[in-house]
Amino acid sequence: MRLGVMGGTFDPIHHGHLVAASEAAHLLDLDEVVFVPTGQPYRKDVTSVTPAEHRYLMTVIATASNPSFTVSRVDIDREGPTYTRDTLVDLHAQRPDDKLFFITGADALAQILSWHGVDQLWELAHFVGVTRPGHELTDAGLPEDKVTLLEVPAMAISSTDCRERTATGEPVWYLVPDGVVQYIGKYHLYREDPS
Numbered sequence: 001m002r003l004g005v006m007g008g009t010f011d012p013i014h015h016g017h018l019v020a021a022s023e024a025a026h027l028l029d030l031d032e033v034v035f036v037p038t039g040q041p042y043r044k045d046v047t048s049v050t051p052a053e054h055r056y057l058m059t060v061i062a063t064a065s066n067p068s069f070t071v072s073r074v075d076i077d078r079e080g081p082t083y084t085r086d087t088l089v090d091l092h093a094q095r096p097d098d099k100l101f102f103i104t105g106a107d108a109l110a111q112i113l114s115w116h117g118v119d120q121l122w123e124l125a126h127f128v129g130v131t132r133p134g135h136e137l138t139d140a141g142l143p144e145d146k147v148t149l150l151e152v153p154a155m156a157i158s159s160t161d162c163r164e165r166t167a168t169g170e171p172v173w174y175l176v177p178d179g180v181v182q183y184i185g186k187y188h189l190y191r192e193d194p195s
Protein backbone atom coordinates (compact mmCIF):
# COMPACT_ATOMS: atom_id res chain seq x y z
CA MET A 1 0.00 0.00 0.00
CA ARG A 2 1.13 3.56 -0.68
CA LEU A 3 0.61 5.36 2.63
CA GLY A 4 0.69 9.14 2.97
CA VAL A 5 1.74 10.46 6.38
CA MET A 6 0.60 13.95 7.33
CA GLY A 7 2.33 15.03 10.53
CA GLY A 8 1.36 18.20 12.33
CA THR A 9 0.52 19.85 15.61
CA PHE A 10 -3.02 20.43 14.31
CA ASP A 11 -3.79 23.11 16.92
CA PRO A 12 -6.36 23.20 15.36
CA ILE A 13 -6.47 21.16 12.13
CA HIS A 14 -7.67 23.38 9.24
CA HIS A 15 -8.54 23.14 5.56
CA GLY A 16 -4.93 23.86 4.51
CA HIS A 17 -3.91 20.53 6.07
CA LEU A 18 -6.85 18.67 4.55
CA VAL A 19 -6.38 20.04 1.04
CA ALA A 20 -2.63 19.28 1.17
CA ALA A 21 -3.34 15.65 2.12
CA SER A 22 -6.14 15.23 -0.40
CA GLU A 23 -4.09 16.67 -3.27
CA ALA A 24 -1.02 14.59 -2.41
CA ALA A 25 -3.21 11.48 -2.29
CA HIS A 26 -4.69 12.26 -5.69
CA LEU A 27 -1.46 13.27 -7.44
CA LEU A 28 0.68 10.45 -6.02
CA ASP A 29 -1.98 7.75 -6.10
CA LEU A 30 -1.85 7.15 -2.36
CA ASP A 31 -4.20 4.52 -0.94
CA GLU A 32 -4.55 6.18 2.47
CA VAL A 33 -3.29 9.22 4.35
CA VAL A 34 -2.68 8.83 8.06
CA PHE A 35 -2.73 12.07 10.05
CA VAL A 36 -0.29 12.01 12.96
CA PRO A 37 -0.80 14.71 15.62
CA THR A 38 2.45 15.55 17.43
CA GLY A 39 2.93 14.64 21.08
CA GLN A 40 5.46 17.27 22.11
CA PRO A 41 6.28 19.56 19.15
CA TYR A 42 9.64 20.53 20.64
CA ARG A 43 10.21 23.48 18.30
CA LYS A 44 6.98 25.17 19.37
CA ASP A 45 6.31 26.75 22.76
CA VAL A 46 5.02 23.52 24.32
CA THR A 47 3.54 25.37 27.30
CA SER A 48 1.04 27.04 24.97
CA VAL A 49 0.22 24.00 22.82
CA THR A 50 -3.28 22.59 23.45
CA PRO A 51 -3.36 19.18 25.23
CA ALA A 52 -2.76 16.33 22.80
CA GLU A 53 -6.15 14.66 23.36
CA HIS A 54 -8.01 17.77 22.15
CA ARG A 55 -5.77 18.01 19.06
CA TYR A 56 -6.19 14.30 18.41
CA LEU A 57 -10.00 14.46 18.68
CA MET A 58 -10.22 17.50 16.40
CA THR A 59 -8.13 15.58 13.87
CA VAL A 60 -10.46 12.59 14.11
CA ILE A 61 -13.52 14.82 13.64
CA ALA A 62 -11.96 16.61 10.65
CA THR A 63 -10.98 13.43 8.82
CA ALA A 64 -13.94 11.18 9.74
CA SER A 65 -15.91 11.75 6.54
CA ASN A 66 -13.07 10.72 4.20
CA PRO A 67 -12.72 6.92 3.87
CA SER A 68 -9.06 7.32 2.83
CA PHE A 69 -8.07 9.41 5.87
CA THR A 70 -7.11 7.88 9.22
CA VAL A 71 -5.47 9.18 12.41
CA SER A 72 -2.60 7.64 14.36
CA ARG A 73 -1.74 8.05 18.04
CA VAL A 74 1.92 6.98 17.66
CA ASP A 75 3.30 10.45 18.39
CA ILE A 76 0.94 11.37 21.21
CA ASP A 77 1.40 8.01 22.95
CA ARG A 78 5.24 8.24 22.85
CA GLU A 79 7.01 10.03 25.72
CA GLY A 80 9.38 12.88 25.02
CA PRO A 81 9.85 15.27 22.12
CA THR A 82 8.25 14.29 18.81
CA TYR A 83 10.78 13.45 16.12
CA THR A 84 9.64 12.43 12.64
CA ARG A 85 12.31 9.75 12.58
CA ASP A 86 10.44 8.01 15.45
CA THR A 87 7.07 8.56 13.76
CA LEU A 88 8.28 6.80 10.63
CA VAL A 89 9.99 3.97 12.52
CA ASP A 90 6.80 3.30 14.49
CA LEU A 91 4.55 3.40 11.43
CA HIS A 92 6.92 1.12 9.53
CA ALA A 93 6.84 -1.37 12.44
CA GLN A 94 3.02 -1.34 12.34
CA ARG A 95 2.79 -1.58 8.55
CA PRO A 96 6.01 -3.12 7.22
CA ASP A 97 4.67 -3.68 3.70
CA ASP A 98 3.63 -0.06 3.11
CA LYS A 99 5.68 2.55 1.27
CA LEU A 100 5.57 5.79 3.29
CA PHE A 101 5.18 9.29 1.82
CA PHE A 102 5.68 12.03 4.43
CA ILE A 103 3.74 15.16 3.43
CA THR A 104 4.95 18.61 4.52
CA GLY A 105 4.17 22.20 3.66
CA ALA A 106 6.86 24.38 2.10
CA ASP A 107 7.72 25.94 5.49
CA ALA A 108 8.33 22.59 7.16
CA LEU A 109 10.28 21.25 4.18
CA ALA A 110 12.63 24.23 4.38
CA GLN A 111 13.54 23.20 7.94
CA ILE A 112 14.00 19.51 7.31
CA LEU A 113 17.80 19.49 7.19
CA SER A 114 17.77 20.60 10.83
CA TRP A 115 15.44 17.80 11.94
CA HIS A 116 16.58 15.16 14.43
CA GLY A 117 18.44 12.28 12.75
CA VAL A 118 17.87 13.77 9.30
CA ASP A 119 20.26 11.33 7.60
CA GLN A 120 17.99 8.41 8.52
CA LEU A 121 14.82 10.08 7.25
CA TRP A 122 15.50 9.48 3.57
CA GLU A 123 15.56 5.70 4.00
CA LEU A 124 12.35 5.68 6.02
CA ALA A 125 10.05 7.58 3.66
CA HIS A 126 9.74 9.54 0.46
CA PHE A 127 9.12 13.24 1.23
CA VAL A 128 6.41 15.31 -0.43
CA GLY A 129 6.63 19.09 -0.21
CA VAL A 130 3.47 21.04 -1.03
CA THR A 131 3.03 24.73 -1.81
CA ARG A 132 1.91 27.03 0.99
CA PRO A 133 1.13 30.74 0.54
CA GLY A 134 3.94 32.94 1.86
CA HIS A 135 6.60 30.24 1.65
CA GLU A 136 8.97 29.30 -1.14
CA LEU A 137 8.79 25.63 -2.11
CA THR A 138 12.28 24.35 -2.82
CA ASP A 139 14.18 21.09 -2.60
CA ALA A 140 17.58 22.82 -2.61
CA GLY A 141 20.08 20.77 -0.63
CA LEU A 142 17.77 17.76 -0.32
CA PRO A 143 18.46 14.38 -1.94
CA GLU A 144 16.98 14.52 -5.42
CA ASP A 145 15.33 11.12 -5.62
CA LYS A 146 13.83 11.32 -2.12
CA VAL A 147 11.68 14.43 -2.47
CA THR A 148 8.73 15.34 -4.69
CA LEU A 149 7.36 18.88 -4.90
CA LEU A 150 3.65 19.41 -5.58
CA GLU A 151 1.59 22.47 -6.34
CA VAL A 152 -1.70 22.39 -4.42
CA PRO A 153 -4.56 24.93 -4.28
CA ALA A 154 -3.44 27.91 -2.20
CA MET A 155 -5.04 27.97 1.24
CA ALA A 156 -3.84 31.01 3.18
CA ILE A 157 -4.79 29.47 6.51
CA SER A 158 -2.65 28.79 9.58
CA SER A 159 -3.46 27.32 12.98
CA THR A 160 -1.96 30.45 14.57
CA ASP A 161 -4.47 32.61 12.72
CA CYS A 162 -7.36 30.29 13.71
CA ARG A 163 -6.31 30.54 17.37
CA GLU A 164 -5.96 34.31 17.22
CA ARG A 165 -9.31 34.72 15.50
CA THR A 166 -11.01 32.61 18.15
CA ALA A 167 -9.33 34.55 20.97
CA THR A 168 -10.63 37.84 19.57
CA GLY A 169 -14.11 36.55 18.79
CA GLU A 170 -13.68 36.38 15.01
CA PRO A 171 -15.19 33.39 13.19
CA VAL A 172 -13.21 30.38 11.97
CA TRP A 173 -16.16 28.98 10.00
CA TYR A 174 -14.94 27.58 6.66
CA LEU A 175 -11.29 27.85 7.72
CA VAL A 176 -11.69 24.65 9.73
CA PRO A 177 -14.30 21.87 9.29
CA ASP A 178 -17.71 22.56 10.87
CA GLY A 179 -17.24 19.88 13.53
CA VAL A 180 -13.95 21.47 14.57
CA VAL A 181 -15.64 24.90 14.93
CA GLN A 182 -18.14 23.26 17.25
CA TYR A 183 -15.48 21.34 19.17
CA ILE A 184 -13.50 24.56 19.76
CA GLY A 185 -16.66 26.23 21.08
CA LYS A 186 -17.70 23.27 23.22
CA TYR A 187 -14.35 23.09 25.06
CA HIS A 188 -13.71 26.87 25.02
CA LEU A 189 -10.35 26.36 23.30
CA TYR A 190 -8.16 29.35 22.39
CA ARG A 191 -10.08 31.75 24.66
CA GLU A 192 -8.17 34.18 26.84
CA ASP A 193 -10.57 33.20 29.63
CA PRO A 194 -11.46 29.50 29.09
CA SER A 195 -14.43 29.76 31.54
Ligand SMILES: Nc1ncnc2c1ncn2[C@@H]1O[C@H](COP(=O)(O)OP(=O)(O)OP(=O)(O)O)[C@@H](O)[C@H]1O
Residues within 6 Å of the ligand: 007, 008, 009, 010, 011, 015, 016, 017, 020, 103, 104, 105, 106, 107, 108, 109, 130, 131, 132, 133, 155, 156, 157, 158, 159, 160, 161
Ligand atom coordinates in the same frame (compact mmCIF):
# COMPACT_ATOMS: atom_id res chain seq x y z
N1 LIG B 1 -2.20 26.32 4.54
C1 LIG B 1 -1.35 25.31 4.37
N2 LIG B 1 -1.01 24.89 3.11
C2 LIG B 1 -0.12 23.87 2.95
N3 LIG B 1 0.48 23.20 3.97
C3 LIG B 1 0.19 23.56 5.23
C4 LIG B 1 -0.75 24.63 5.49
N4 LIG B 1 -0.85 24.78 6.83
C5 LIG B 1 -0.02 23.87 7.38
N5 LIG B 1 0.60 23.13 6.44
C6 LIG B 1 1.56 22.05 6.67
O1 LIG B 1 0.95 21.10 7.54
C7 LIG B 1 1.91 20.55 8.45
C8 LIG B 1 1.45 20.74 9.88
O2 LIG B 1 1.36 22.11 10.14
P1 LIG B 1 0.94 22.71 11.57
O3 LIG B 1 0.04 21.76 12.29
O4 LIG B 1 2.13 23.21 12.29
O5 LIG B 1 0.00 23.95 11.08
P2 LIG B 1 0.33 25.49 11.03
O6 LIG B 1 -0.88 26.15 10.43
O7 LIG B 1 1.65 25.72 10.37
O8 LIG B 1 0.42 25.81 12.60
P3 LIG B 1 0.96 27.09 13.40
O9 LIG B 1 0.35 28.31 12.79
O10 LIG B 1 0.47 26.81 14.82
O11 LIG B 1 2.46 27.04 13.30
C9 LIG B 1 3.24 21.26 8.14
O12 LIG B 1 3.97 20.44 7.23
C10 LIG B 1 2.79 22.53 7.43
O13 LIG B 1 3.78 23.03 6.55
Ligand SMILES: O=C(O)c1ccc[n+]([C@@H]2O[C@H](COP(=O)([O-])O)[C@@H](O)[C@H]2O)c1
Residues within 6 Å of the ligand: 006, 007, 008, 009, 010, 036, 038, 041, 043, 044, 082, 083, 084, 085, 108, 114, 115, 116
Ligand atom coordinates in the same frame (compact mmCIF):
# COMPACT_ATOMS: atom_id res chain seq x y z
O1 LIG C 1 11.95 15.43 13.56
C1 LIG C 1 12.14 16.63 13.82
O2 LIG C 1 13.20 17.05 14.32
C2 LIG C 1 11.01 17.61 13.52
C3 LIG C 1 11.13 18.98 13.79
C4 LIG C 1 10.07 19.82 13.52
C5 LIG C 1 8.89 19.30 12.99
N1 LIG C 1 8.81 17.97 12.74
C6 LIG C 1 7.54 17.38 12.22
O3 LIG C 1 7.00 18.16 11.17
C7 LIG C 1 5.58 18.08 11.22
C8 LIG C 1 5.03 19.50 11.26
O4 LIG C 1 5.47 20.07 12.48
P1 LIG C 1 4.86 21.41 13.08
O5 LIG C 1 5.70 21.66 14.32
O6 LIG C 1 5.02 22.44 12.01
O7 LIG C 1 3.43 21.14 13.41
C9 LIG C 1 5.22 17.27 12.45
O8 LIG C 1 4.96 15.94 12.05
C10 LIG C 1 6.48 17.35 13.29
O9 LIG C 1 6.68 16.24 14.15
C11 LIG C 1 9.83 17.14 12.98
